[in-house]
Amino acid sequence: MAVPILKQGNYLIASIQAALTDADLLELQDNLVNGVGRFRSRGVIVDVTALDVMDSFATRTLRTIAHTIKLRGAETVIVGIQPDVAFAMVQLGLTLDTVATTLDLEEGLALLNRRLGNGADHGR
C-alpha cells in the first residue's frame, strides 16, 4: 500500500495509513528522496502514528530516509511514534540516532518552522 505524500508549502508530509511491507517502505524512501528535489522541499515529515509495529527494518529505513534527505539539503522529522511502539523499540535495542522526532504532526511542523526559520504560513 503506497503512502500518500502531501505537499504543503516547502514541506512534504508523508502520512502512513496502515501496516507497511518492506517494499512499501523502500518505495516511500524513493518517493521522498526524489520528491525533495522535484518540489524543492526544505522539510519532510513522516507521520507514523498509524504504525503498530516499528521493527528493525522499519527503523533502519526511516533512519536512511532522514540521512539521505539531509544529504539532499532538507530536514526530516518523524512524528507520532506510539508509546507501546517506542517501548518495544527500546526493548529491541533500536534507535533513530540523531533523527528528529516529535510527539505529533503539530509539534513536527513547529520544529521545522523553528529550524528553517519559516514564518506564519506554516502554522506557528
Added chain:
Amino acid sequence: MADEICVQIKSERDIVEARQEGRKLAAEVGFSGVDLTLIATAISEMARNIAVYAGEGEIALDSIEDGSRRGIMVVARDEGPGIADLERAMQDGFSTGMSLGLGLPGARRLMDELEVSSRVGKGTSVTMKKWKR
C-alpha cells in the same frame, strides 16, 4: 482454545500477515496494550530472519497453558542454512550478512522465553513464549 495458526513465509510480504495474526491471537488469549506490540514486533523480527536467511519457512502460533497461566507460543521454522555459532548468535550485536535485524537477543527481551535449535544445512527452529501477567 484456538487451534494452531500457521503463516507461510515465502517473502518479506508475508511478514505483515504473520505479525497481524500473532497480535490477533495474543488479544484472544487476553494480552493487551504494550504486550501486543512486543509480541507483534518479536514475530516481525523472526519472520524477517526466515525471509532473509532461509528464503522461506513458517510461523506457527498457538495459545498455551501452564496451570492457571495462559500465554502464547510462537515457533519460527525454516529449512535454511542453519546457524553455525549459536552461542554467538545469542549475544547482542552479532548478526551475519545484510545486517538486518538485531536477531535473537532482541527478540528474547520482547518475550519471556526463547529457545533455538539449529543444524547447519538443515534449518532453524526458534520457539518463543510469553505469559500473561
